[in-house]
Amino acid sequence: MLVALALAGCSPSQGTTGDAPGTPSATADLVIFDGVVLTMDPAHPRAEAVAVAGDDRIIAVGSREEVLPLASRTASVIDLGGATLMPGFVDAHSHFFGRANAAGTDTAGVSEFILSLGITTTAELFVDEALFAELQRLNSSRRLGVRLSAYLAANNACGESLGDWWSAYSPTRQPGEMLRIGGVKVYADGGACNTPAASYEYLGGHGHGDLYFSVAELAGLVGRIDAAGHQVAVHALGDRAVETTLDALGQVIGSSGNPKRHRMEHSAATRPDLRARHGQIGAVVTLFGPYQTCFLTGKTGTFTFRTPAEYLEWEWPWRSLLEASPGAHFAWHADFPLFSSSSPIDALYGFVTRAQVALDGSVCAPSATMAAGAISVGEALSLMTTGAAYALFRETEVSRIAPGMLADFVVLSGDPTAVEPSRLVDLQVWMTMVGGHVAWCRGGHEAICPQT
Ligand SMILES: [Zn+2]
Known part of the structure; x- marks a missing residue:
């Protein structure tokens, strides 16, 4: 079934393509077909083209027969040959640019690395004035x-206040903007600096x-950030910080x-x-994808803070x-550079299986307690697209393949909803597209990456 924008006047190319009268719908500048299209649109979850x-916006989604005739004479046409097309992955929280800036490397090259992972939207969760x-x-x-999306820092990972510099700015919500002022970041406990606040030792x-x-101090700060019109993102790792943050957010959010x-x-x-309590206050909650099974089963020691076995659940x-x-x-949040991999593919594998591939290539299998936290492929893909877009106020722009949405796509080697969970980790990103333009292409797959 074809879902399409009402075409009258919706496309700047209409009327300039020389199409014969009677074919006003042949206005697409790019048509992608012969794919498994996972739209993440609950009304039309699957399509072919x-x-x-x-x-740079999607105008139609449907079958090959419905969509191919929409191509203008000069349109780029991509035959996916059965590969899977999805919305570009949305990462609600990372530190890609901050890491490069701190290391003195060129931040302009950072985008290419992010795009190679299949991520088209991300957020920088510790932005000081220099960054x-x-x-x-x-x-x-x-x-x-x-x-x-930039999150302006109210304090640093060690808990030291950076002052109210963020209050000079307002959040931006301009549709389609590349750089957005997303909100304000607050660290409630340790982790990157110091130690997460837990009730166990x-x-x-x-x-x-x-x-x-x-609670009173955090509610006061969150209340001031809220009153300034900002979204707040509170880092809370240990259960004492989670409780304090739920209490403080609950006071500010109330029944709103x-x-x-x-x-x-x-x-x-x-x-x-x-x-x-997360649901009772309607909180937005960012979750890690890759599970640290190798660390927790003693295979590798990448994390500093080890939870006693009786609190593993x-x-x-x-x-x-x-x-x-x-x-x-x-x-979902990749939280680059926290894990050895920031790939959405590895995150999906972790969400669904709770297994982890060690550096030597062997698979660390989860215990029953670890595996109990696993979620389904469908749930994980939602977190990594529509869920993360909601966290960034971008859900009406990206994260679904539907008419009117921005053409941010990723082409995967296979359909994550159809492969064995243990093979999710073998999926590859072949191409990443932002706003209808090829932004990254894996070597050997140039045939699906037209020069635009
Ligand atoms: Zn982080």
């Missing part, structure tokens, strides 16, 4: 190749961790339904009694958290 017009200036320079010189002499605020979409980052160690309990909080909005 997509048409894009010159304004903000750099991001604005990149954007104004059109060297920002991905859609990026970490193994190895790390104590109970570092909590940076009382969370219109500013205030966010909980990580909710990593979530006690059973805290799980339903509190660690990333995504299945239980999703079921306890149907009123919450869940999103």
